[in-house]
Amino acid sequence: MVRLIALEGRRLFRERVGWIVLLVMTIATVTAVVQGRAALHEQERGRAAFLTERAEADKAIAQQIAEATAETAPILPRRATLPILAPVPRLADFSMGRTGFENYATTIRLGLREDSLFNEVRLDNPEILARGGIDLGFVAIAIMPLLLVGLGYGVFTADRDSGVARAALAQGPAIRLLIARSLPRLAIVFAPLLLAAGWLLLEGPSIEHRLISAVGWLSVALLLGLFWWSLVLLVNSFRLSAESAALLLISVWAVVTLILPPLISAAAQVAYPPPSRLEQIAVSRAAELAATNAFENDHPELTEAAAERRRQAERAVEIDRQAEAAIAPISARFEDRRARQRSIVEMLSFLSPTLVAANAGSALAGTDGGTWLAFRSAASAYLAESKQALRAILLSDRPLTLSRYQALPSFRWQPPVKFPLTAFLYLAGLTLVIGAIAHRRFRNIELA
Amino acid sequence: MSIARKDWLEFVRDRRFVVIAVMAIFLALAALAASWARVSAYEADRAAAQAQEWRTWTSQGARNPHGAAHFAQWAMRPLDALAILDPGVTPYAGSAVWMEAHHWNPARARQVEDAESGFDLGAFSVAWMLQMLLPLIIFVLTAASVARERERGTLRLLLMSGLSPGAVVRGKMFAAARVTAVLAVPIILACVIAVAMVGVADPVRLLLWCSLYLVYAAISATIALAVSAFSRTGSQAMLVLIGLWLVFTLLVPRVGASIAQSAAPVPSPALYAAAVADDREKQPDVFGDDAERFTAQVMRERGVARPEDLTVSIGGLQLEEDERLGNIVFEHHFNALDAIYHRQRAILRWFGTLSPLLAVQNLSMVLAGTSMPDQIAFQRQAESHRRRMVTYLNTDLIENGGGEEFDYLAGDSLWRSTPRFSYRPPSVANSLGQAAGDIVILLTWTVAAIALLLFATRRFTREAL
Numbered sequence: 001m002v003r004l005i006a007l008e009g010r011r012l013f014r015e016r017v018g019w020i021v022l023l024v025m026t027i028a029t030v031t032a033v034v035q036g037r038a039a040l041h042e043q044e045r046g047r048a049a050f051l052t053e054r055a056e057a058d059k060a061i062a063q064q065i066a067e068a069t070a071e072t073a074p075i076l077p078r079r080a081t082l083p084i085l086a087p088v089p090r091l092a093d094f095s096m097g098r099t100g101f102e103n104y105a106t107t108i109r110l111g112l113r114e115d116s117l118f119n120e121v122r123l124d125n126p127e128i129l130a131r132g133g134i135d136l137g138f139v140a141i142a143i144m145p146l147l148l149v150g151l152g153y154g155v156f157t158a159d160r161d162s163g164v165a166r167a168a169l170a171q172g173p174a175i176r177l178l179i180a181r182s183l184p185r186l187a188i189v190f191a192p193l194l195l196a197a198g199w200l201l202l203e204g205p206s207i208e209h210r211l212i213s214a215v216g217w218l219s220v221a222l223l224l225g226l227f228w229w230s231l232v233l234l235v236n237s238f239r240l241s242a243e244s245a246a247l248l249l250i251s252v253w254a255v256v257t258l259i260l261p262p263l264i265s266a267a268a269q270v271a272y273p274p275p276s277r278l279e280q281i282a283v284s285r286a287a288e289l290a291a292t293n294a295f296e297n298d299h300p301e302l303t304e305a306a307a308e309r310r311r312q313a314e315r316a317v318e319i320d321r322q323a324e325a326a327i328a329p330i331s332a333r334f335e336d337r338r339a340r341q342r343s344i345v346e347m348l349s350f351l352s353p354t355l356v357a358a359n360a361g362s363a364l365a366g367t368d369g370g371t372w373l374a375f376r377s378a379a380s381a382y383l384a385e386s387k388q389a390l391r392a393i394l395l396s397d398r399p400l401t402l403s404r405y406q407a408l409p410s411f412r413w414q415p416p417v418k419f420p421l422t423a424f425l426y427l428a429g430l431t432l433v434i435g436a437i438a439h440r441r442f443r444n445i446e447l448a
Numbered sequence: 449m450s451i452a453r454k455d456w457l458e459f460v461r462d463r464r465f466v467v468i469a470v471m472a473i474f475l476a477l478a479a480l481a482a483s484w485a486r487v488s489a490y491e492a493d494r495a496a497a498q499a500q501e502w503r504t505w506t507s508q509g510a511r512n513p514h515g516a517a518h519f520a521q522w523a524m525r526p527l528d529a530l531a532i533l534d535p536g537v538t539p540y541a542g543s544a545v546w547m548e549a550h551h552w553n554p555a556r557a558r559q560v561e562d563a564e565s566g567f568d569l570g571a572f573s574v575a576w577m578l579q580m581l582l583p584l585i586i587f588v589l590t591a592a593s594v595a596r597e598r599e600r601g602t603l604r605l606l607l608m609s610g611l612s613p614g615a616v617v618r619g620k621m622f623a624a625a626r627v628t629a630v631l632a633v634p635i636i637l638a639c640v641i642a643v644a645m646v647g648v649a650d651p652v653r654l655l656l657w658c659s660l661y662l663v664y665a666a667i668s669a670t671i672a673l674a675v676s677a678f679s680r681t682g683s684q685a686m687l688v689l690i691g692l693w694l695v696f697t698l699l700v701p702r703v704g705a706s707i708a709q710s711a712a713p714v715p716s717p718a719l720y721a722a723a724v725a726d727d728r729e730k731q732p733d734v735f736g737d738d739a740e741r742f743t744a745q746v747m748r749e750r751g752v753a754r755p756e757d758l759t760v761s762i763g764g765l766q767l768e769e770d771e772r773l774g775n776i777v778f779e780h781h782f783n784a785l786d787a788i789y790h791r792q793r794a795i796l797r798w799f800g801t802l803s804p805l806l807a808v809q810n811l812s813m814v815l816a817g818t819s820m821p822d823q824i825a826f827q828r829q830a831e832s833h834r835r836r837m838v839t840y841l842n843t844d845l846i847e848n849g850g851g852e853e854f855d856y857l858a859g860d861s862l863w864r865s866t867p868r869f870s871y872r873p874p875s876v877a878n879s880l881g882q883a884a885g886d887i888v889i890l891l892t893w894t895v896a897a898i899a900l901l902l903f904a905t906r907r908f909t910r911e912a913l
Contacts, residue, residue: 031706034706042716046717046718046719049716049718049719049722052718053718103717105718119556121717122717123714123715123716125714125793126541127537127789127792127819131796142569243682246687246690247588254581261569262569263572265563266571269482270485274559274563276490277562279496281497281544282504282522283500286503338562345564
């Protein structure tokens with residue numbers, strides 16, 4: 001068996017297709033590793049810059065507290081700001097997912113509402129975002145299956161085309177032949193992926209649950225590869241020419257990888273249109289105006305009388321509360337529509353194994369929509385909690401001291417670690433079923 | 449012509465071609481329907497939100513003009529009818545700008561943040577379909593065109609029958625053109641009808657957009673034919689073409705984007721905000737340390753000896769001066785950001801020499817009015833409007849708020865007379881001027897594809913000899 005595998009491997013490289021696939025896979029994985037590391041460093045740098053900014057803001061507010069007078073003390077709670085920062089996703093270098101455009105940090109203060117919590121927009125070039133990037137997830141999900149098709153479309157059909165199929169099967173059991181032909185091909189594709197993942201793990205930062213997530217991520221990627229290989233073997237078991245087998249496999253790849261994911265996304269958006277941010281902006285502002293109902297001074301520091309400042313602080317809190325109450329149903333409707341859209345995308349994603357694997361990979365990486373939604377929910381809850389604390393200080397007779405400022409609640413959130421068992425079982429089940437059918441068909445060919 | 453007729457007959461008899469053609473047209477129609485629904489819903493939302501926004505603005509009641517400048521207005525970006533063909537950068541770019549006092553805000557409300565999608569290789573649209581799927585289909589259908597003749601041994605027979613290699617290639621070319629036309633023309637016609645149904649579109653832009661994709665289809669067909677002419681077997685030609693498609697559509701644009709991003713990195717929001725804040729702090733503070741100097745200068749200019757003799761609002765003048773100073777800093781930082789975007793685009797454009805898709809994408813977005821230069825034009829116009837609006841409000845405070853300062857309240861008439869934002873898209877000539885490099889690259893690809901085919905034809909001559 002080992003000699004047969006070695007023979008098949010030599011034949012593969014003698015025909016040059018092995019070298020070409022290995023070269024393409026190596027270039028793709030090296031690019032993915034470089035880009036993955038760059039993306040991870042960018043995330044780390046951004047967070048470091050945010051923390052530096054925060055340290056300066058803390059120093060500034062501490063100075064203002066120390067220098068506060070009877071006139072300036074009442075407005076200090078309105079000047080206090082608190083940070084919200086999501087930790088670096090566990091495997092942002094494996095699957096970038098939504099890290100390219102989601103906000104991972106924001107600063108909250110009194111007067112900020114849930115609908116404008118993440119208003120500090122990231123400045124990335126939309127032109128670059130529209131093109132997408134290359135990460136290991138992209139290699140595993142889009143490129144690897146196409147290379148497997150290139151390596152395997154003629155694994156048996158080529159023998160049939162050249163009239164040596166019977167002779168090949170006469171050498172021994174079909175399963176032996178298929179294993180011998182499959183292993184070198186799978187090794188050519190899987191080896192660069194495994195090496196790249198290992199390199200990223202060794203070079204990457206130490207993040208909680210990173211190793212276990214990477215193991216899960218690799219399991220999903222390899223399962224997807226095996227699913228495609230079982231499909232390749234099934235198509236090879238049909239009475240087709242190598243050219244027709246290639247055409248059929250490429251068509252399946254195009255439908256499953258290229259067409260279905262954006263089609264599902266578009267269908268979900270038509271069925272449950274994404275909530276309108278523009279409507280939310282307009283309605284929120286109308287509600288805010290209705291709550292304000294009179295002139296609100298946006299520069300409390302320019303008002304000199306302490307009593308007037310106190311009155312304005314009370315008024316600001318009241319306006320904020322009324323606006324929050326008015327906007328709450330709008331935000332609830334907004335979240336409801338988003339949740340419905342999310343559930344339909346999740347349901348329809350089972351039409352495409354590619355999508356299932358991609359979702360599972362980004363969930364393990366902590367860069368999927370669900371993780372960002374959990375972060376946003378945690379941020380909203382923290383906003384409510386800290387505003388309550390700041391309001392209590394603002395409306396009390398006690399000034400904001402350094403100890404009170406430091407005792408304000410801080411944001412602590414860790415992305416949930418959930419192994420995507422459904423996706424794993426779905427991919428494994430599909431692979432086993434298709435592989436079993438292919439095996440049965442080859443047995444029939446062998447017996448015939 | 450007999451070769452073209454024979455090939456065409458083979459295509460028609462091959463059920464795979466019929467199935468693929470029907471599926472492609474069906475997908476294009478689905479993409480058009482989805483885009484139509486998306487753009488119509490967006491435009492309806494925008495019109496309603498903009499109208500409500502104006503109602504809110506004009507019904508503020510009694511308020512200090514500077515309080516109103518803080519409440520401010522929103523500019524919402526309209527989409528042209530051609531946006532149903534190519535969404536371009538719009539899903540990733542902010543669609544609304546808050547035009548508030550003291551701040552030049554970047555655009556917010558990016559559609560991509562609110563769309564649930566797992567893995568996709570682009571927004572589902574007819575442009576995506578023509579950019580990604582059309583070349584794949586052309587490659588798959590025409591891969592065996594010449595190679596199969598060689599594989600069966602009929603190529604030698606054709607050449608021995610007195611046909612020149614050029615005539616064989618011309619015949620194959622006609623057949624490929626017919627196949628491409630059957631695929632592309634119904635899709636493009638559907639696009640024209642859909643655009644006409646959505647609204648009024650610039651016919652020149654639409655015509656150029658349709659021509660662009662016909663050129664792209666022609667480049668794809670020519671490359672496919674040349675590769676087929678070089679290949680020994682049909683399956684070898686198909687594998688090479690699929691490899692080329694992988695490189696052209698999936699690898700090069702993404703590698704280009706990644707390299708552009710690494711070579712010209714965009715600052716993080718925190719760093720950007722910190723840099724702006726630092727520069728603002730270096731400027732005179734007309735409300736703080738420089739207040740006295742500023743008041744003295746105003747008194748000198750107005751010929752009064754005491755601040756209380758001023759008939760205008762000193763607070764209003766301070767605000768206007770603060771805006772002027774702030775705008776210098778914002779202008780500097782936004783120009784620097786634009787320069788980074790320009791650099792990234794220039795780097796990305798170089799990758800157009802490795803794949804015709806990048807030039808096609810750039811031109812398609814430009815013609816659909818959904819390109820990055822269009823987005824920047826929107827943001828710049830919003831900023832110009834912000835300055836006009838804030839100055840208008842400050843002027844009212846300056847002229848009418850003397851003595852009362854921040855206690856002065858303006859009424860509805862001021863809000864109603866405030867200038868309204870309206871976006872004027874760049875002209876076709878302006879847009880195409882920005883994409884001149886892409887036009888050159890696409891022309892180069894056209895010439896290179898023809899040259900490759902001619903080179904393959906010379907190979908026939910050698911075979912004939």
